[in-house]
Amino acid sequence: xxxxxxxxxxxxxxxxxxxxxxxxxxxxxxxxxxxxxxxxxxxxxxxxxxxxxxxxxxxxxxxxxxxxxxxxxxxxxxxxxxxxxxxxxxxxxxxxxxxxxxxxxxxxxxxxxxxxxxxxxxxxxxxxxxxxxxxxxxxxxxxxxxxxxxxxxxxxxxxxxxxxxxxxxxxxxxxxxxxxxxxxxxxxxxxxxxxx
Amino acid sequence: xxxxxxxxxxxxxxxxxxxxxxxxxxxxxxxxxxxxxxxxxxxxxxxxxxxxxxxxxxxxxxxxxxxxxxxxxxxxxxxxxxxxxxxxxxxxxxxxxxxxxxxxxxxxxxxxxxxxxxxxxxxxxxxxxxxxxxxxxxxxxxxxxxxxxxxxxxxxxxxxxxxxxxxxxxxxxxxxxxxxxxxxxxxxxxxxxxxx
Numbered sequence: 001x002x003x004x005x006x007x008x009x010x011x012x013x014x015x016x017x018x019x020x021x022x023x024x025x026x027x028x029x030x031x032x033x034x035x036x037x038x039x040x041x042x043x044x045x046x047x048x049x050x051x052x053x054x055x056x057x058x059x060x061x062x063x064x065x066x067x068x069x070x071x072x073x074x075x076x077x078x079x080x081x082x083x084x085x086x087x088x089x090x091x092x093x094x095x096x097x098x099x100x101x102x103x104x105x106x107x108x109x110x111x112x113x114x115x116x117x118x119x120x121x122x123x124x125x126x127x128x129x130x131x132x133x134x135x136x137x138x139x140x141x142x143x144x145x146x147x148x149x150x151x152x153x154x155x156x157x158x159x160x161x162x163x164x165x166x167x168x169x170x171x172x173x174x175x176x177x178x179x180x181x182x183x184x185x186x187x188x189x190x191x192x193x194x195x196x
Numbered sequence: 197x198x199x200x201x202x203x204x205x206x207x208x209x210x211x212x213x214x215x216x217x218x219x220x221x222x223x224x225x226x227x228x229x230x231x232x233x234x235x236x237x238x239x240x241x242x243x244x245x246x247x248x249x250x251x252x253x254x255x256x257x258x259x260x261x262x263x264x265x266x267x268x269x270x271x272x273x274x275x276x277x278x279x280x281x282x283x284x285x286x287x288x289x290x291x292x293x294x295x296x297x298x299x300x301x302x303x304x305x306x307x308x309x310x311x312x313x314x315x316x317x318x319x320x321x322x323x324x325x326x327x328x329x330x331x332x333x334x335x336x337x338x339x340x341x342x343x344x345x346x347x348x349x350x351x352x353x354x355x356x357x358x359x360x361x362x363x364x365x366x367x368x369x370x371x372x373x374x375x376x377x378x379x380x381x382x383x384x385x386x387x388x389x390x391x392x
Contacts, residue, residue, distance in 0.1 A: 013365035103286070161369055163365070163368050163369035167209075172358070173360070175355075176356055190208075
């Protein structure tokens with residue numbers, strides 16, 4: 001059965017972006033540190049598409065890319081340039097927004113705007129079939145947790161204290177069940193089930 | 197060589213105590229959840245001294261109890277009743293306080309008050325000899341980090357979101373090096389070196 005799984009890189013002090021995040025600076029000042037593990041396999045000489053990281057980090061990337069739908073907040077979506085309309089492998093992208101635009105700037109057939117978090121999760125799961133739904137973004141995560149619509153959390157815990165920026169969690173009190181701990185190169189991948 | 201090592205249990209959202217922590221409520225409202233892993237080996241019928249937890253959690257307890265000195269903030273010290281004057285095995289306890297008391301309420305020969313964090317770490321290391329110094333308390337941790345006097349962090353990451361309370365980290369921006377990840381029962385033990 002499809003599960004909704006939050007995928008987020010987070011510093012040990014709980015930040016998922018540095019200060020001043022915005023369009024073109026999606027991870028905020030200094031926040032690219034949080035994604036270094038993703039690009040650990042990247043060639044530095046030629047630029048271009050980063051190579052898949054080796055070992056555990058590569059397996060975690062594969063896991064995320066094996067999801068059957070993406071659910072993301074509009075802010076994160078727009079800060080990421082909408083991933084050019086395709087996050088991975090042409091799977092549907094559901095964008096949570098209280099005020100969906102009448103028309104998109106781009107013609108992106110994979111993208112659907114949804115206003116209600118419960119509806120968004122249900123539609124994303126239906127679209128994903130047997131596969132999981134990749135949930136992304138701090139506000140979307142909080143809304144999903146508050147609505148009881150988040151099944152699991154996959155936190156990529158990065159060994160740094162940012163000291164300031166945007167936090168992943170704010171005010172949620174929930175119990176979690178550890179599912180898996182994987183020790184990647186320069187990052188610890190934690191997986192938790194939201195206790196029911 | 198002796199290292200200063202912070203030992204703290206922390207929720208996934210970064211709290212080391214619930215709200216309203218104080219004397220007699222050292223972990224704050226709901227904060228005892230963070231120490232459940234320590235008491236996982238405790239007999240529930242008879243009360244009394246809790247048994248050593250099994251497996252990895254027991255090994256981590258042993259590691260902390262093998263330290264040769266304790267450095268703690270006055271607030272944490274007093275909220276813990278001063279551990280009756282002996283944290284473990286009669287090792288010296290250094291209590292960081294800007295305004296040390298003229299006299300202690302109790303006659304505790306192991307306890308020394310120190311006003312400066314650098315001085316406190318140096319004296320604790322000297323007292324510990326070849327063994328490490330167990331550092332405890334959020335404010336003391338921050339002061340030690342800011343002074344460049346903290347060598348390592350041993351975080352017991354507890355699978356819960358508290359949502360509110362007292363945070364471990366506030367405003368420190370430092371790079372860490374992962375040293376070890378140990379998957380205990382109901383808790384993940386992370387060890388980091390502070391990058392120089």
